[in-house]
Amino acid sequence: MEPLELEIHKKYIERLNVSFQTIETKINTLEQLAFKYDLFFLDAFGTLYNQNHYVYPGALEMVRYLRQKGKTIRLLxxxxxxxxxKLLKDLWLMGFDFLHEEVVTSGDLLTLENQKQNIQEAFYLGRETGVAFLEAAGITFSENPQDPVVILSNVVREVELREKAIEILKRPNAKLIVLNPDPWAPSIDGSRKPVSGAFAYYLIQQTNAEVIYLGKPFPTIFSETLKKNPKSSKAIMIGDSLGTDVLGACAAGIDSALILGRNTPKESVAEDE
Known part of the structure; x- marks a missing residue:
C-alpha cells in the first residue's frame, strides 16, 4: 500500500473498532469456496471489470459457475x-447477467442514511449522474445548502468546487457524507491511483468536519444485504482490496477471499496484511 493509503485504512480500522485475531489464510479454488459457502458477495470494479468495459480473465466464468451451482450472488x-x-446496462454489455435485486451499491445507502439525518439540501462533489442518489434520498443539490452538508461520490479536479466544499465544511456542525470510501483503485495496466476515499481524507484534514461513510468497509452495506438473505446462509466476500473488501467482511463477521494482483499487489500483500 501507499503510505497515505495505509494511513486512511488505519483510520477506518479505528472507526470500525475491529480487533483482529489470528486466522488461517490459505489459497482456495473457486470449487472449494463453492463447496463451503452458499452466499457470495462479489466486489465489482477491480474484481470483475475495469474501465472501458474491460472484463478480467475468468470473471464471467466465475459468475456463471456460481450460478450453475445454485449459489446466491450479490454484487456489493x-x-x-x-x-x-445505468450500472446494470454496463454489466450486461460486459456479459454479466445481474438482476437489479442482486446489486447493492453504496450510493443507494444514502436513502437509508437520510431517514436518520433528514437532510434537505447538500453540496455535491462527483459525476453528474451521481445526483440520482441524492434525488432518490429526497436531497436537493445546492451550491449554498441551508445546513452545511457536502456529499462526495468521486474526485473532482475543479479548484473552485474543492474550495467551495472546504468553505462549507468549515462551517459549524458541518457534515461530509462519503458515498465511496475506496482510497485507491487499480487500472487495467496494473497501476493504481488515489480516488474518492483519498479525496475525502484530504477534505477532512482541511476542515475537521464530521464524516459519515457509506459502503465498504463500513457495516451498513453488509448488514442490509444479510438481512435480506436466510440467516442460515454461509457468506463470503470476494474482492480485490484488503482495506475495503476484506476489512469490511471482517467487521461484518463473515469470511473473505482476496484476489491478488489488482488493488493488492502480490509482492506487498504480506506487509499490507
Whole structure:
C-alpha cells in the first residue's frame, strides 16, 4: 500500500473498532469456496471489470459457475457515480447477467442514511449522474445548502468546487457524507491511483468536519444485504482490496477471499496484511 493509503485504512480500522485475531489464510479454488459457502458477495470494479468495459480473465466464468451451482450472488459495490439502472446496462454489455435485486451499491445507502439525518439540501462533489442518489434520498443539490452538508461520490479536479466544499465544511456542525470510501483503485495496466476515499481524507484534514461513510468497509452495506438473505446462509466476500473488501467482511463477521494482483499487489500483500 501507499503510505497515505495505509494511513486512511488505519483510520477506518479505528472507526470500525475491529480487533483482529489470528486466522488461517490459505489459497482456495473457486470449487472449494463453492463447496463451503452458499452466499457470495462479489466486489465489482477491480474484481470483475475495469474501465472501458474491460472484463478480467475468468470473471464471467466465475459468475456463471456460481450460478450453475445454485449459489446466491450479490454484487456489493462502492459505485456511487451512476444509478443502478445505468450500472446494470454496463454489466450486461460486459456479459454479466445481474438482476437489479442482486446489486447493492453504496450510493443507494444514502436513502437509508437520510431517514436518520433528514437532510434537505447538500453540496455535491462527483459525476453528474451521481445526483440520482441524492434525488432518490429526497436531497436537493445546492451550491449554498441551508445546513452545511457536502456529499462526495468521486474526485473532482475543479479548484473552485474543492474550495467551495472546504468553505462549507468549515462551517459549524458541518457534515461530509462519503458515498465511496475506496482510497485507491487499480487500472487495467496494473497501476493504481488515489480516488474518492483519498479525496475525502484530504477534505477532512482541511476542515475537521464530521464524516459519515457509506459502503465498504463500513457495516451498513453488509448488514442490509444479510438481512435480506436466510440467516442460515454461509457468506463470503470476494474482492480485490484488503482495506475495503476484506476489512469490511471482517467487521461484518463473515469470511473473505482476496484476489491478488489488482488493488493488492502480490509482492506487498504480506506487509499490507
Amino acid at each position: 459495490t462502492n459505485a456511487a457515480s451512476q444509478p443502478v439502472v
